[in-house]
Amino acid sequence: MNGFDLTINNLLETAARDNGDQKIVYMGKSVTYNEFYKNALNLSRNLIRIGVRKNDVVAVIDYDSLMYMYAYYSIPMIGSILHTVNIRYPPEIIFYTMQRADDSYIMIDESFMGLIVKNRDYLNFIKGIIVNSAGHRHFDVNIPVYYFDDLLKDSDAKFEEPDENDTATLFFTSGTTGLPKGVSFTHRQLVLHSIASIAALSNEPIKYNINDVIMPLVPMFHVHAWGIPYTSIMNGLKYVLPGKYDVPRILETMATERISMSAMVPTILYMLLSDKNAKQAFQNLNLKVIIGGAALSRGLAERARAYGIDVVSGYGMSETAPILTLGVYNRKVINKSDEEKFEFRLKTGIPIPMVSLRVVNNNRDVENNGKEIGEIIVRAPWLTKGYIKDEEKTRELWKDGWLHTGDLAVVDEYGYVKIVDREKDAIKSGGEFIPSLILEDLISTISGVNEVAVVAKSDDKWGERPVAFINGNLSVEELKLKMMEFVDTGRIAKFWIPDDFIFVNEMPKTSTGKIDKKVLREKLR
Template sequence: VYSHRSQVLHTLVMALPNALGLSLTDVILPVVPMFHANAWGIPFAAAMVGAKLVFPGPHLDAVSVLNLMADEKVTCAGGVPTVWLAILDALDKEPKRWDLKALRQMIVGGSAAPPAMIEGFQKRHGLHVLHAWGMTEMSPIGTICRLKPQMKAMPEADQFRVRATQGLPVPLVDVRAMSESGEAKWDGKSMGELHVRGPFIARSYFQNPAEADKFTMDGWFRTGDVVTIDPEGYVRITDRSKDLIKSGGEWISSVDLENALMGHPAVKEAAVVAVAHPKWDERPVACVVLREGAKASPEDLTLYLEPMFAKFQLPDAFVFMQQIPRTAAGKFLKSALREQLKDFKLER
């Protein structure tokens, strides 16, 4: 449940310079279906500042989107990581085909963006990816990842590390990470469920009292995302609480494994889910789509991951697929993967 006031405040915040920084000179392309928060977040802000809005219609394949961005001289586009991964792949194959000099930022949200994707756009094509996070319940914007001025003097690798986080809360939004023992420290390591509060966050679910426990007595909304917050205030999503893998009493982040796998040159897409194990309760299994013409074995991918993860965090198996199931918004549909793998047998 929202109010007209909450939508006006959200729209004003979205356009601020340190949020999306929109103005009447922008040409804005939302590469998302026009339902729930997608239909009023960026479009309302574009209308408020007088920017031109461009819509892709049903043509969401990479070549059609790139043609549209070049033809309309799009300055700002927004989509989920799977959209941008496909576009990066198309640009890598034909880097001189499209003139994208007008494009000043590509907003990525909906799920965590692989760091390799952010670096790939910047280093190979000179295109800036702006990482953001939000939820329908937030109208939808919650955090935006822009570097603080002093961070621009940091080594490039450190800048990319920060840019891969979900960023800082936008104005009027407060955040905290809550663990079983209370509020987690802002040290970049302590994990907790992300709670948010602010004037454009939904106050309740319409005629759905079963969801009332998502709102705390002291005015916070429980997002269901597990995060860390560093001393500078940057939020990093570790996982959705329902997607975390608990193996032998230890938590394993599916997001960290997915992002690392998508940094492998042969991997186009990767999604990691929990599979039941007779000894450890759950173990991670990676579903992988390889790039066209590329080859990689489970042993190759394990060797690639070993320097980045403890042994217990490594996937027990790799399942190679032609395509990973998606939601209508383009996110990986992990519930479908869990259903496909419900009878998958792992060695003891």
């Protein structure tokens, strides 16, 4: 150790040194960076005191809380590994991921302890449970229980700081096909990802800076909350934690705390904009929002713009820590008109620093014409080395030395990538691709459409044909007339028009808030 390794320890120490009086806010209460750093060190020391050791895996089961924020730092700081557990999984999948991760300890909010008590006989691999319980409630488990607030008290326990190449985090993919797959990341990868993300986010129209007040609405169990708990602290922002997601309370907090920046999946943005108090909450906020996890439709972006919200697309995967691209402006587009630049925000974006990204078709880079479709493959310093305990899937992921995303995209003349489909979602009709995301984008602009998802159904003649699921208030006839307008203006080919429009009251969602197309496809069988 030379004291200058790229570790979570040094990230937090320098952040507290440079912005010690800045605040982290949770449920109306706050701690300064200096207080947070002191408490994080105490938590690290007390974790050592109760038996947590280097390379032990500590599972965290909680909403987006202050305890979770401490876990992001304190667990990796002693060379242990933070396992962010997806609380939206069913219990059997939660325990599957915990066993596959080799968890030794659990850090958990008391509201989830019923899950542990009910399944205590299956948790013989757990050595201790750290509970955030204000009243120090007793829990009927045959495992040592410690209380979170006790572990924030002063401790003189010693620990050896980790090496930058030590594993810091692990979690599991959302598992849209088969069981979830585990990925892990080192201290060095997380710090490099943070540095590159800050560099990219500083560009227009985001201009991420020390004056921003950020409240991310990306669950902390999901891909490092897109790295925001690290990038925001490193950059000295005031950080507001939302707790359990509740739309009215989130809108109230946004107004009270004067939130200037957030990040979320399209579903969350749709829910916020649909609330009766949205207009009042967003008034005069000048809010900037990064949208990821799923494509940002034009219809949703235009609704957000009407509320004074600047939206920008971002793209990444569980396997990539996650950020790969952002819809920020490069030198080729920055001097265009505002309306022209708005188009580039809706694209998947340009690679952030230190990301090498190619779109390939038959091992050849596609032409930058916005038309030729290929698969996105990437290299970057922070990509996962592979799937935990799964050599076969790892080989598939890293075929020919590039990480294969499975996302199909085009590249325009300005270098901007736009995803048009997932390989597994692509509709191949009569030997040609019909890009579902382009159809969804256009349908989203039709008045009365709230949410839309386009999937493939089997067809004896064409192989596959598109079907559109719609949440909205309009008729099939209105949809078909509008689709013909898109044909007449050259925006789509006539054979792209979905064969069926199926109305649903609610779209099925994955554990990370994306529309679950697998469920929709099953409805067509």
